[in-house]
Amino acid sequence: MDHLPEAEWPQEGRERIIVPAPVAIVGTGQSTGEHEALARLGPDTVMMMGDNPALPRMPEAPTLLDFFRLRITGITGRHLLTAAKRAMDEGQEEKIVLACLLHDISNACLIRSDHGYWGAQMIAPYVDEEVAWAVQQHQALRYFADSSVGYEYPESYHRFFGADYVPPDYIRRDAEAARAHRWYMSARLVTLYDRYFFDEVPVPDPEFLTDVIGRNFRQPAEGLGFDGSPTAHMWRTMIWPNNFL
Numbered sequence: 001m002d003h004l005p006e007a008e009w010p011q012e013g014r015e016r017i018i019v020p021a022p023v024a025i026v027g028t029g030q031s032t033g034e035h036e037a038l039a040r041l042g043p044d045t046v047m048m049m050g051d052n053p054a055l056p057r058m059p060e061a062p063t064l065l066d067f068f069r070l071r072i073t074g075i076t077g078r079h080l081l082t083a084a085k086r087a088m089d090e091g092q093e094e095k096i097v098l099a100c101l102l103h104d105i106s107n108a109c110l111i112r113s114d115h116g117y118w119g120a121q122m123i124a125p126y127v128d129e130e131v132a133w134a135v136q137q138h139q140a141l142r143y144f145a146d147s148s149v150g151y152e153y154p155e156s157y158h159r160f161f162g163a164d165y166v167p168p169d170y171i172r173r174d175a176e177a178a179r180a181h182r183w184y185m186s187a188r189l190v191t192l193y194d195r196y197f198f199d200e201v202p203v204p205d206p207e208f209l210t211d212v213i214g215r216n217f218r219q220p221a222e223g224l225g226f227d228g229s230p231t232a233h234m235w236r237t238m239i240w241p242n243n244f245l
């Protein structure tokens, strides 16, 4: 965590209002607070733009590991690092280790709904096509057992969604297509390592992934978010999640 003095942050000396992202608020009955925020604006009160002093500051040219150290933390960060570590310890190919590491990246600091699709899109410019494909398809395949590899419908999903939950048609369709695809087993392996072991093991230091990332993730010299790729804006949103615009 950064401990820079207030003067070293943008909008210094003023109260910065954070208006929550609509996707996190719609349908909850909570207000985004937009009206109140607009009414409070003044010389000493502004809408948050740029580095938020409550978050660790990202370097100017952030790497994937920087995101894992400074943004992809909490339950999802632990889940991703643990999944990748298990895959590596069990001798899986590097592309599978990387897919395990990235499979829920969207949940950590961007958006939950359709997280596999968002995550796959975000990483696509930087990884092998098969890795992005596995990340996208893990979402649908999670709902469907495959006894040939010992994958069962997750017990946790009964708790999360209720025992009578039925996935929507698009998930069913995508899972069927994935099953017939030549890369099926890559996505299926992600679901096999996609278990919740939050409390069982200490969080691995992301450092163990340095070589796998170095060989399999095309880190842009300008930094993620600043390389002009079609998904750079998604990485910037993770750098500055509280920007008003």
Ligand SMILES: [Fe+2]
Pocket: 103, 104, 115, 116, 138, 139, 194
């Ligand atoms: Fe997932």
Ligand SMILES: [Fe+2]
Pocket: 079, 103, 104, 194, 195
């Ligand atoms: Fe997961």
